[in-house]
Amino acid sequence: MHIPDGYVDLPIALLCGALAVAVLAVAARRVDGEVPDARAPLLGVVAAGIFAAQMLNWPIPGGTSAHFVGGAFAAIMLGPHLGALAVATVVVIQALVFGDGGLVALGANVFNMAVIEVYVGYGVYRLLAPSGEFRAAFAAGWLGITAGALTAGVQLGLSSAFEYQLVTTLAIMGVGHLLLGLVEGAITAVVYRYLARARPDLCPTATQEVSA
């Protein structure tokens, strides 16, 4: 899902970058002064865990592979605003230090993974949580990554390198991640349930969530 440079036209990259910066600025203002001292390490561990988990490429027979992105997981663990900042930290480090995702495309990648996946994932989670947290976390991971993939599909499909084949890019990105997203949903739900049982004090329903 990390778009390299050369794929997305410059105006689209700039627009998505501006949108991502605007959303993250609002997110930072919403949580500024509201992060208890005890929660800073959790932010660090969740972000670091997402970085490490993103390096694990799950081989899927048939020649595809995918890795956990973790946007919905961050949103559920940290709340949407801190979650967005956590995933943005990961995506920026991946681009600057490891060349994973382009520098011009960085704004688009942050927008897809740290904004769309996080806030859509969080919305799905909140919507479904009353009917069960496990299935809510699963759906959040699944639909969050699919939503991020669809915005990536729009960015690619409106770009010259992809010959403006919007239907093709949306179909491949959307259907591909709808299937691969089942892995994302499963990991999100299983890890969240494990943490909720092992450390209920860390999970948002037990803490004062910074209001969305």
Next chain:
Amino acid sequence: MDGWRRALAALLVLAALAPVFGWAAGQVGYAEPLENAAEATGATDDATASGTAPLPDYGVPGLGSATGTFVSAVVGTALTLLIAVGLGRLLGTDDPS
């Protein structure tokens, strides 16, 4: 402090798994939908590498692939941890500034 130690141990386990998963994904041929979409529309050749990343493609120049992946995982995880904790402290309630 115990929770902190367990969290660091879990992160180290994830980093140690990175070369194993890297090898396994290489066996089936790593291809994401993004690459499939690029192939379908002929965009593949348009991708350019920035060339400025110190650890390109999660490898360390001069080191073997498994060792380089492991070092990259440790460096990247530690860097993310430090920056995100710093960010949390900046947004903290008792920031003296």
